[in-house]
Amino acid sequence: MKYVYVFGILASIWALNACQTDQEKTGTPAPVMSSVHKEGGVGGPEAELPDHSGARDATMALQQEVLTYVNQARSQTCLCGTTVYPPVPALTLNSRLNGAADKYAVDMATYNYFSHTGRDGSQPWDRMTREGYQWTSAGENIAAGYPTARSVVDAWLSSPGHCQNIMNPYFQNLGVGYAYNTSSTYKHYWVNDFGRK
Secondary structure, X not given: OOOOOOOOOHHHHHHHHHXXXXXXXXXXXXXXXXXXXXXXXXXXXXXXXXXXXXXXXXXXXXXXXXXXXXHHHHOOOEEEOOEEEOOOOOOEEOHHHXXXXXXXXXXXXXXXXXXXXXXXXXXXXXXXXXXXXXXXXXXXXXXXXXXXXHHHHXXXXXXXXXXXXXXXXXXXXXXXXXXXXXXXXXXXXXXXXXXXX
């Protein structure tokens, strides 16, 4: 297990890790990245998802599944690294954030790269603005290589920076993106865009 926290109080760590499932405790493959921004979609061919109602329904179901896991974590006390986060209100899916996240996941899968910086030099908040989401706070989690919604959310929860985005009380909305491309390095590409208007 990966419980090497200051103070060495294992009982407290087990209690505080309630936001994570047993599955994530088996290890988390790389890569995973996180990005956050506070205020003072990318084009390209589709990756492995034909444009028909079945694919759209599958995408919507996947977005709802990720939202459910994220909100389960937000509903309880969570340990992100060495910081304890109290329960916070549930997020709601936002169609504009979904658009930004999904387009970006497809772009990474299609063009075989993994970065918060888009091929056009855009940052997460640029892509959110491009989709018409007028944010006051914005954040992004990305991951690659995870085959299921449960595994990617567990990986984010076990990584302090990603976990902090998930537990951030200022965020109100979530966008979920996913793309699969057999010819890309990691095959599965995930994006969570967090925002507050």
